[in-house]
């Protein structure tokens with residue numbers, strides 16, 4: 001946590017971390033899993049919990065502790081924690097909560113997505129006792145533990161609890177333009193497809209899994225185009241993805257994003273910024289962007 005005296009060193013370290021995370025992502029193509037890590041840290045936020053921070057959950061870096069990292073929804077994310085740990089060791093003034101959100105925002109940008117003007121200064125929780133309880137993140141399909149009858153109901157229950165709205169749900173679902181699902185992690189997706197094996201698997205990235213899009217290391221609006229078209233059995237459509245076109249309230253946004261990538265990028269930035277600050281406590285005098 002930076003004090004007034006060491007704000008300059010903190011900012012220097014943030015910039016150093018940013019350069020190192022960028023190099024890490026270019027070398028490993030790990031942006032998808034890093035984006036998922038940041039979202040699963042934030043996505044536990046419950047705006048109905050009125051107790052003091054960090055009880056409502058959110059982007060507090062509680063995901064780095066057990067039991068939270070061991071929750072079913074977080075299967076596979078230990079690899080993402082391990083990837084960024086050396087950056088934290090090198091730049092100790094940068095909080096874990098900031099580092100996870102930073103890696104996600106850089107991951108979007110490096111993949112060709114919009115620049116996300118993230119704000120920094122999040123405080124970390126310091127103990128496993130501050131982990132969020134299991135069950136706050138969405139399921140991709142039936143059975144829904146919250147008793148929801150449809151994927152759209154479930155998405156609304158989960159995202160409204162975070163204080164987010166229909167537009168946020170659809171825009172953020174568009175992050176599935178990147179990455180893959182692996183049956184051994186989430187239980188969803190195929191073990192491999194033509195897009196995730198040689199010669200189509202991007203050089204340097206681990207093979208396997210099922211992607212939502214053909215170019216799953218490129219951030220664009222192809223998720224909406226493909227979910228709408230349902231034209232390729234090698235591309236994944238989770239029940240919750242299908243809902244963005246099936247549900248009347250969601251469809252207006254999904255249709256717009258399938259037609260207009262600039263509109264998607266504009267809304268995505270807004271929603272991603274909200275997501276990145278859910279439940280976060282900022283050290284006084286911080287909440288700054290990096291130029």
Ligand code: HEM
Nearest residue numbers: 032033035039138139140172175179180181182185186240
């Ligand atoms: C709307 C509700 C959501 C559901 C039900 C959902 C579900 C899933 C599932 C089942 C996977 C596969 C995980 C695996 O097997 O490793 C996945 C991956 C992913 N999710 Fe989501 N997700 C949702 C929202 C989001 C949001 C809001 C973001 C980010 C803003 C996001 C970003 C990602 C990314 C980038 C991956 C790929 C990870 C990788 O390749 O390792 N998802 N999601």
